[in-house]
Amino acid sequence: MSPKKSGTAKEAKPLSRIQEANRKAILDAALDVFAKSGFRGATIDEIAGKAGMSKPNLLYYFKSKRAIYQQVLEQTLSEWLTPFAELDPNGDPVEELRRYITAKLKMSESNPNASKLFANEVIHGAPVISDFLTTSLKALVDEKAKVIRKWVGEGKLAPIDPYHLIFTIWATTQHYADFDVQIRAVIGTQAGKPGFHEQAAQAVLSIILHGIKPR
Amino acid sequence: MSPKKSGTAKEAKPLSRIQEANRKAILDAALDVFAKSGFRGATIDEIAGKAGMSKPNLLYYFKSKRAIYQQVLEQTLSEWLTPFAELDPNGDPVEELRRYITAKLKMSESNPNASKLFANEVIHGAPVISDFLTTSLKALVDEKAKVIRKWVGEGKLAPIDPYHLIFTIWATTQHYADFDVQIRAVIGTQAGKPGFHEQAAQAVLSIILHGIKPR
DNA sequence: ACATTGCTTGACCGTTTGGTCAAATCGGAC
DNA sequence: GTCCGATTTGACCAAACGGTCAAGCAATGT
Numbered sequence: 057m058s059p060k061k062s063g064t065a066k067e068a069k070p071l072s073r074i075q076e077a078n079r080k081a082i083l084d085a086a087l088d089v090f091a092k093s094g095f096r097g098a099t100i101d102e103i104a105g106k107a108g109m110s111k112p113n114l115l116y117y118f119k120s121k122r123a124i125y126q127q128v129l130e131q132t133l134s135e136w137l138t139p140f141a142e143l144d145p146n147g148d149p150v151e152e153l154r155r156y157i158t159a160k161l162k163m164s165e166s167n168p169n170a171s172k173l174f175a176n177e178v179i180h181g182a183p184v185i186s187d188f189l190t191t192s193l194k195a196l197v198d199e200k201a202k203v204i205r206k207w208v209g210e211g212k213l214a215p216i217d218p219y220h221l222i223f224t225i226w227a228t229t230q231h232y233a234d235f236d237v238q239i240r241a242v243i244g245t246q247a248g249k250p251g252f253h254e255q256a257a258q259a260v261l262s263i264i265l266h267g268i269k270p271r
Numbered sequence: 272m273s274p275k276k277s278g279t280a281k282e283a284k285p286l287s288r289i290q291e292a293n294r295k296a297i298l299d300a301a302l303d304v305f306a307k308s309g310f311r312g313a314t315i316d317e318i319a320g321k322a323g324m325s326k327p328n329l330l331y332y333f334k335s336k337r338a339i340y341q342q343v344l345e346q347t348l349s350e351w352l353t354p355f356a357e358l359d360p361n362g363d364p365v366e367e368l369r370r371y372i373t374a375k376l377k378m379s380e381s382n383p384n385a386s387k388l389f390a391n392e393v394i395h396g397a398p399v400i401s402d403f404l405t406t407s408l409k410a411l412v413d414e415k416a417k418v419i420r421k422w423v424g425e426g427k428l429a430p431i432d433p434y435h436l437i438f439t440i441w442a443t444t445q446h447y448a449d450f451d452v453q454i455r456a457v458i459g460t461q462a463g464k465p466g467f468h469e470q471a472a473q474a475v476l477s478i479i480l481h482g483i484k485p486r
Numbered sequence: 487a488c489a490t491t492g493c494t495t496g497a498c499c500g501t502t503t504g505g506t507c508a509a510a511t512c513g514g515a516c
Numbered sequence: 517g518t519c520c521g522a523t524t525t526g527a528c529c530a531a532a533c534g535g536t537c538a539a540g541c542a543a544t545g546t
Binding site: 099100101111112115119120121 | 532533535536
């Protein structure tokens with residue numbers, strides 16, 4: 057195998073300018089549509105329309121609806137987990153967690169569709185990413201849980217179960233993206249106002265950080 | 272209008288024994304299927320099958336798929352909000368909130384499908400219940416927010432925005448139902464073990480309650 | 487100019503699915 | 517038992533949808 061090395065995934069194919077543009081247009085449109093309607097509710101026609109092309113043309117770039125979904129989901133996942141992976145074992149615990157929570161809340165604000173896509177997938181049993189959850193994600197969480205447990209052992213955090221702390225953070229930060237409609241409905245006009253998300257961040261940080269400070 | 276008073280909704284119709292049983296079977300099955308597949312992904316055939324009857328028979332009791340969905344959702348909503356409505360302004364704040372959080376976590380454990388159904392509806396823009404959210408739910412939340420604000424004013428809670436406190440509680444408690452697949456994937460075998468939910472409750476309570484105690 | 491390859495689409499197909507209908511069956515009142 | 521409305525269902529329909537195909541169009545190298 058001298059001319060072509062066999063990588064772990066599809067390879068070669070330098071992807072022409074137009075291919076790159078069209079694939080991106082498709083994935084962007086797909087994120088919108090899948091987030092709004094779920095996998096089953098989304099139609100290829102709507103994605104194609106939003107991407108500015110015909111259905112057969114879209115299927116020229118992705119071989120099936122599921123293939124698009126998988127790609128969008130993968131892309132979203134890695135992006136979504138970046139700030140979590142960056143939790144620094146050597147940093148100040150409260151400061152590290154503050155940074156992480158803030159980053160995730162910011163992501164929920166700037167890209168709620170990514171959050172909704174993921175939520176939808178998991179709520180329906182994670183048919184596409186259950187492997188990822190039990191391998192990559194579990195490994196990453198185990199690693200970070202160890203870090204948190206170390207912090208607790210050093211007295212830098214209140215004695216709290218690391219996993220449930222992580223779940224609590226995920227829950228609150230996702231909530232502001234996934235349930236934005238409910239939040240807007242309940243608090244009325246001030247939801248869209250600038251500064252609302254800063255206020256939300258402050259409240260969440262206040263509760264969680266005070267809840268885990270050593271005492 | 273002596274013989275029949277015109278109520279706000281459908282009335283009369285004492286509902287025979289068999290009607291009651293069949294409607295219940297349908298609604299139970301529908302909760303399962305809608306929670307698993309979402310509105311769009313659910314099929315009348317599957318609901319009918321689970322309810323032990325044919326599709327036309329199901330449509331004899333509910334005039335459309337949407338009608339079933341609406342009914343299940345309504346039923347779920349009122350049940351879901353009961354413990355929230357019971358927050359007692361005259362009780363001890365921390366104790367009241369502990370009771371509420373505990374009750375909601377217990378509901379997430381015993382009836383995750385109800386939670387998932389609701390989450391799915393809201394994530395996709397609450398097409399069916401947006402009216403409910405902006406009227407009944409908003410009124411209820413405003414009322415409880417006032418209570419919490421009073422508690423804060425009396426120094427019985429740390430100065431925290433009531434709305435964001437409520438959202439944080441909703442977020443965490445829903446998370447254990449909606450994302451149970453992810454939780455199970457991440458923490459492995461011990462998820463199903465007895466006592467797991469007690470442990471989760473303890474962790475969540477520890478974080479939130481310490482986070483809002485007066486300081 | 488032309489051929490080759492990449493890109494695009496209108497028309498079409500088979501399946502799934504929400505919903506209808508007429509006919510069959512059931513169950514209680516008399 | 518007989519009757520009549522309530523209940524149940526097999527067969528069917530129309531629309532929506534995922535996916536295919538063959539033919540058209542554009543770009544690029546020679």
